[in-house]
Amino acid sequence: MANGMKEIGRHSLSLYVSNKPGVLNRITQVFSRRGYNIDSLVVSETQDPRFSRMNIVASGDRETLEQILKQLNKLVDVIHAKDYSFEDVIQKELVLFKIDCTAEVRTEALQICDAFKARTVDLSADTLTVEVTGTTEKLDAMKTMFEPFGIRELVRTGKVLMARGKAAT
Amino acid sequence: MAVKKSTGAEVLVDILIEEGVEFIFGLPGGSTIPVFDALVDKRIRLILTRHEQGAVHMADGYARATGKTAVVLVTSGPGATNTVTGLLTALMDSVPMVVICGQTPSSSLGLDAFQEADTSGITYPVVKHSYLLKDPADLPRVVKEAFYLAGTGRPGPVLIDLPKDISAALLEYGGKEDGRDFHLPGYVVPTRGDEEAIGRAARLLGEAKRPLVLVGHGAVISNASPELKALIETMQIPVVNTLLGKGAFPETHPLNLGMLGMHGTAYANKAVIECDLIMSVGSRWDDRIVGRYDEFCPAAMKIHIDIDPAEIDKVVKVDVGIIGDAKTVLAQMLPLLEPGDTADWVKRVGRFRREYPLKYKKEGKLRAQHVMEELYRLCDGKAVVVTDVGQHQMWAAQYMLADSGNNWISSGGAGTMGFGLPAAIGAQLGRPGEPVVAIVGDGGFQMTLAELATAGIAKLPIKIVVINNHYLGMVRQWQNLFYDERYSGVDLEGNPDFVKLAQSYGLKGFRITRPADIRRVLKAAMDYNEGPCLIDAEVEKHDNVFPIVPAGAALRNMILEPPKRKLEKPTGGT
Ligand SMILES: Cc1ncc(C[n+]2csc(CCOP(=O)(O)OP(=O)(O)O)c2C)c(N)n1
Numbered sequence: 001m002a003n004g005m006k007e008i009g010r011h012s013l014s015l016y017v018s019n020k021p022g023v024l025n026r027i028t029q030v031f032s033r034r035g036y037n038i039d040s041l042v043v044s045e046t047q048d049p050r051f052s053r054m055n056i057v058a059s060g061d062r063e064t065l066e067q068i069l070k071q072l073n074k075l076v077d078v079i080h081a082k083d084y085s086f087e088d089v090i091q092k093e094l095v096l097f098k099i100d101c102t103a104e105v106r107t108e109a110l111q112i113c114d115a116f117k118a119r120t121v122d123l124s125a126d127t128l129t130v131e132v133t134g135t136t137e138k139l140d141a142m143k144t145m146f147e148p149f150g151i152r153e154l155v156r157t158g159k160v161l162m163a164r165g166k167a168a169t
Numbered sequence: 170m171a172v173k174k175s176t177g178a179e180v181l182v183d184i185l186i187e188e189g190v191e192f193i194f195g196l197p198g199g200s201t202i203p204v205f206d207a208l209v210d211k212r213i214r215l216i217l218t219r220h221e222q223g224a225v226h227m228a229d230g231y232a233r234a235t236g237k238t239a240v241v242l243v244t245s246g247p248g249a250t251n252t253v254t255g256l257l258t259a260l261m262d263s264v265p266m267v268v269i270c271g272q273t274p275s276s277s278l279g280l281d282a283f284q285e286a287d288t289s290g291i292t293y294p295v296v297k298h299s300y301l302l303k304d305p306a307d308l309p310r311v312v313k314e315a316f317y318l319a320g321t322g323r324p325g326p327v328l329i330d331l332p333k334d335i336s337a338a339l340l341e342y343g344g345k346e347d348g349r350d351f352h353l354p355g356y357v358v359p360t361r362g363d364e365e366a367i368g369r370a371a372r373l374l375g376e377a378k379r380p381l382v383l384v385g386h387g388a389v390i391s392n393a394s395p396e397l398k399a400l401i402e403t404m405q406i407p408v409v410n411t412l413l414g415k416g417a418f419p420e421t422h423p424l425n426l427g428m429l430g431m432h433g434t435a436y437a438n439k440a441v442i443e444c445d446l447i448m449s450v451g452s453r454w455d456d457r458i459v460g461r462y463d464e465f466c467p468a469a470m471k472i473h474i475d476i477d478p479a480e481i482d483k484v485v486k487v488d489v490g491i492i493g494d495a496k497t498v499l500a501q502m503l504p505l506l507e508p509g510d511t512a513d514w515v516k517r518v519g520r521f522r523r524e525y526p527l528k529y530k531k532e533g534k535l536r537a538q539h540v541m542e543e544l545y546r547l548c549d550g551k552a553v554v555v556t557d558v559g560q561h562q563m564w565a566a567q568y569m570l571a572d573s574g575n576n577w578i579s580s581g582g583a584g585t586m587g588f589g590l591p592a593a594i595g596a597q598l599g600r601p602g603e604p605v606v607a608i609v610g611d612g613g614f615q616m617t618l619a620e621l622a623t624a625g626i627a628k629l630p631i632k633i634v635v636i637n638n639h640y641l642g643m644v645r646q647w648q649n650l651f652y653d654e655r656y657s658g659v660d661l662e663g664n665p666d667f668v669k670l671a672q673s674y675g676l677k678g679f680r681i682t683r684p685a686d687i688r689r690v691l692k693a694a695m696d697y698n699e700g701p702c703l704i705d706a707e708v709e710k711h712d713n714v715f716p717i718v719p720a721g722a723a724l725r726n727m728i729l730e731p732p733k734r735k736l737e738k739p740t741g742g743t
Binding site for chain 1: 289290293294297298299301318352353354355356477478479482483
């Protein structure tokens, strides 16, 4: 590239925002304007009903992301927005896997579940549905293990994160 | 005793009056009828425009000329969408305004009701903030918050989407204090800058051998002129300004080199190329002034004062970033300053000024520059100058010097054709008794010329100078210089006779065709004060603006006069 390689990476952001209609729109526009892709997005309530928490995972170069963060912080409805990618925070994600699983391979599948501390949530003659939480890396690893069985469906909540100890996120 | 109930519309208008609003610029429709009805009995002047775009630009001109937050009132659907260009213009140039759009009743939202548009959705990217009112009880707070947000920090347009049932609803309004309990935890207004950073900046300014101050619109908005003057004169630092920074530091001051950038003066650009330190006061290093970012003053120390944290390091990486209000930050800096020795540098830029002056031929055909120079002289540099967008805008920037920030009004960031006439109307309404000239191109003028009626009805003595080159001149210039003269879509054949056009609106029309006519006709126009007048200046059709830095090129690639050889297509930028 003309002006040197840009450092591309995945970024985990946490935003504390007003709980109002339209806020999500304003926020996603800041990303889409720069052609920055959002990989996952979690919006949820907080301890205070006036505010929502957003966790966004987005990939792209770090410099652009810094600019995006400043523009997010400029929005009247954004109380604060921060990149936690380089900090030691609690990070979790939940996934549901529905895999092809007949009686012959069930034991093998359940062994994998054991190893990943996954919980069986549904079982039929030829499918197995499990729930597992953990870091993105752990869930990715489990997906690799399940692929040979045939993954019929997969849904992930997207990453949520929280600062450790007394620190506020 | 029970508080008297009023309609949402009446409360809205009462609040506008409380906020000191003198004018509402707008055009009615089904969803705003309750508000227009409330205006009948209130002392607030309605300026009925001929198009909603005109209303927003008028509000814009009024706000820039007075520093006050202006108000627009339009109907739902097409009324609201017609404001989008004006919103972009105001957002890009940080102009405070509150735009109230009627909306279909709440119960029909999302049902494709007649003249329903998702106004909020359409306008999110072009507003500082916006509201969709869902509960009449919120109306006082929302309107007051809108004014607060529009006018504080980095100003900008705030939109209120007002469903008809809300403006018709009855509510109890508790007066001035009602709705003042803003809760805006995500909105911070920076004022004082960081002491340590300001100290560092002051030290660097004193140490620099070839320092330069770059003055932007932020300096105008924050009224930083006195502090700026004190800093410049104490430190003896040359100044360059952006298109919108014109006047914050007087352009007639010997230390001011005028506008920099794409069509800036050669001496301003040469100073930028040679400086060893540049301090921006409220300029956002726009691509029109910087040219190529990676070649912009690579060896110079850079200091940036800006009220918007998102502007620091956005495009030009700086050594010292100071977030705060320009006036306050400069006032903090003043006591820390220790003048360095800039005598040689000041002498050197003085030589640039003598060696590379702006120039054009006064003989032969009528030249736009000549018209402007004479106009500037006739107005004694005291007029409020409002421009449209194109070649005439750049010539006006070069030849119509501004000595006060509010005397120069132009669409910078958005470069919106059609801005000039309505903005001049707003400016004249805000500054009655002061001379206002609108300098427009024949192309841009035709985008909003219906507002001649608005100007005529209000009997505003605006001088509308149409620089008539029968072309979309600025685009023709690019095709001429960079695209082998392959003219495409730039010939304005079919122009009306502008003098007759003015007359048909009941306005006075003048025409200039020869250099010898300039002074006499302009004098007659300046002396005409019964209403607006239009001066059709039939200028040389094929003139180009020089200097020019091709889009995306470094400032040192500036072209000073018509080139003898073919030029490459510009590499970047728009
Ligand atoms: C709304 C809008 N459309 C298109 C443009 C692109 N544009 C920039 S300058 C220009 C030519 C303007 O022509 P005119 O108003 O006659 O002024 P001149 O350049 O001839 O002085 C055009 C088309 C613009 N700036 N704004």
